[in-house]
Amino acid sequence: MDEKRTVRTSKMLSRVLRHEPERIGITLDEAGWVRVDVLLAALAAKGGRLTRAELDHVVATNNKRRFGYSEDGLSIRANQGHTVAVDLGLAAAEPPAVLFHGTASRSLDAIFRDGLLPMARQDVHLSADTDTAVRVGSRHGRPVVLSVDAAAMAAAGHEFRISANGVWLTAAVPPEYLARPR
Structure with a gap:
């Protein structure tokens, strides 16, 4: 093939x-x-x-x-990314202190106003490394990598799960847990 x-x-x-x-x-x-x-x-x-x-x-x-x-x-x-309703049966997991999200620069105003939302998908997708976040963000235009204070989110009761292919999933990321790119 x-x-x-x-x-x-x-x-x-x-x-x-x-x-x-x-x-x-x-x-x-x-x-x-x-x-x-x-x-x-x-x-x-x-x-x-x-x-x-x-x-x-x-x-x-x-x-x-x-x-x-x-x-x-x-x-x-x-392994993840569904827009149809499914329950992957993933258990809650303790995330690393910081996770990353790749996006396009044109989306930053909305993200810092509303946070990261799942949009049509069931969950927000986060990565454990910046290289993956850059690749994801590149699909949407000029990539920007945001830092997510996952430790603070978890301490505040937000649930994280990890898919079989290493993508971190959460329902949403409120703007106060996001850091602007440098």
Whole structure:
């Protein structure tokens, strides 16, 4: 599977496993899982050619580790980023003292007024390192990395969870926990 097809397949899987499962006629369970055989059959019915080996390749090589298999390998789901209602079953976790959020400079006024909000997603996504935050912010224009005082948020009772691919999730980040870029 060449790199171009791998990226295209990853984007398509993100769309159907995070946002529009109905696009190919599948239904995610309450935790976001769908059986692999059901996914592959639905894709084939819509003219999409994808083998289990190709799916395995996309899951294994995705640099953002967006997808994961169930323990028995029979089901697949997106690790986070859903706009459809799912409960990933992630336990609360103690975050590092500081987390980061990458965004575009044009969003700063709204962010410092309203805080970080999940928008169409279920959670705000944060990263443990600035490099990841820069990559995320770059998708939205000139990137700006904000610092989040996660220790203070946790002390104030805000809950954090960590996805299978290392993305930190929280319901929202009020503006008082954000630091402006330097």
